[in-house]
Amino acid sequence: MPPKDNVECPASLLASQAALEEQHVRRVYDAIAWQWHGTRYKAWPRVVEFVRSLPHGSLVADLGCGNGKLAPACAESGLAAVGCDFSSELVRIAAREMRMEALVADCLALPYRDASFDAALSIAVLHHISSVERRRALVSETMRVLRAGGVALFYAWALEQQEGVSNHGAGGSGGLRRTKRFAARDVLVPFHQRDSTPRRSAELEAAAGGVHVPDKRATVFQRYCH
Amino acid sequence: QLLTHNMLMAPGTKNGFPLAIEVEKMETVESEFRSEFTARMVQKPVTQVEYGALLQTLAGLGMDGTLPPAVPDSYESNEEFLRALHHVEVIDGTLVCPETGKRFPIKDGIPSML
DSSP states (O other), X not given: OOOOOBTTBOHHHHHHHHHHHIIIIIHHHHHHHXXXXXXXXXXXHHHHHHHHHSOTTOEEEEETOTTTTTHHHHHHTTXXXXXEESOHHHHHHHHHTSOOEEXXXXXXXXXXXXXXXXXXXXXXXXXXXXXXXXXXXXHHHHHHTEEEEEEEEEEOOOTTOOXXXXXXXXXXXXXXXXXXXXXXXXXXXXXXXXXXXXXXXHHHHHHTTOEEEGGGTEEEEEEXXX | OGGGGGGBXXXXXXXXXXXXXXXXXXXXXXXXXXXXXXXXXXXXTHHHHHHHHHHHHHHHTTXXXXXXXXXXXXXXXXXXXXXXXXXXXXXXXEEEOTTTOOEEEXXXXXXXXX
8 A cells, every 4th residue: 555644754745755756767667678678687596596485386476577587487486476567668578578477556556455475576676665654665565465474575775785796696697787885875876778779769768857978879867776 | 367367456445356357359378378376366266256247258259168157166176167267368458446446458468557
């Protein structure tokens, strides 16, 4: 359910937090979906390990499935996965390219009945949510859709990440090539979409506030990260 | 996929399920069949409530005969039935919340539940 109104967090502030995520998360992912898919196809080892630990036949909710890169691992482990994501462009890729059963939804207001899943995945989602209240709401929503005894994996970037370490598990490969020390708790992280990327949409790029940088032969988008 | 419909609820509601299905385009698809998954999904009681409506929809689309006239008794282990159910996919249409009447579009097999 969406976060409750309280004295510390009035409706107007919650609305601006949602607007931040709309502009700097959803619209950006819609604009960069194809290049994102081309560069983020490898599922992270620790996440795959978790997927493999689930009992055969488990119903799994991939909450924030992105391009559906966990679909192959879920299928190999005999799991029934249903993915959802805020970005309709990414969901389209998950459904068509990765053959995932996927739908467009908001992780803070999930379209699933209580206790309908055996397991839930929240991979690289929490760090795109712009306030404590909204992050708490995401966690409660995730728990709501899990049956009693169900398990959830939350996996996200942290301010405390060590510089130069991208420790996704065995081998350490996959994920960012360069890990920065973030300057602040809430930042806008640039994403460069190359001019040469196929399937670009001028409309989606404009809606996402992309700025073309001729020197880099790319359009730069600002992604919100906590 | 039709079976996913079983878990769906209109977001922000307490009892916004089962969502009514208005079909514009439906397909029976040849997809990898996993009987355990299908049996698990079918176990949820919601499927049986919607079965009559589903048959009507299929008939309306000239797809009678895709599914048997009634849910078989031990449907969880009736592989033929599970297989038939598993392969039914709504491509274009609308899901309607029984509580609020809110409409959620399905396009190219993807529902938008925002």
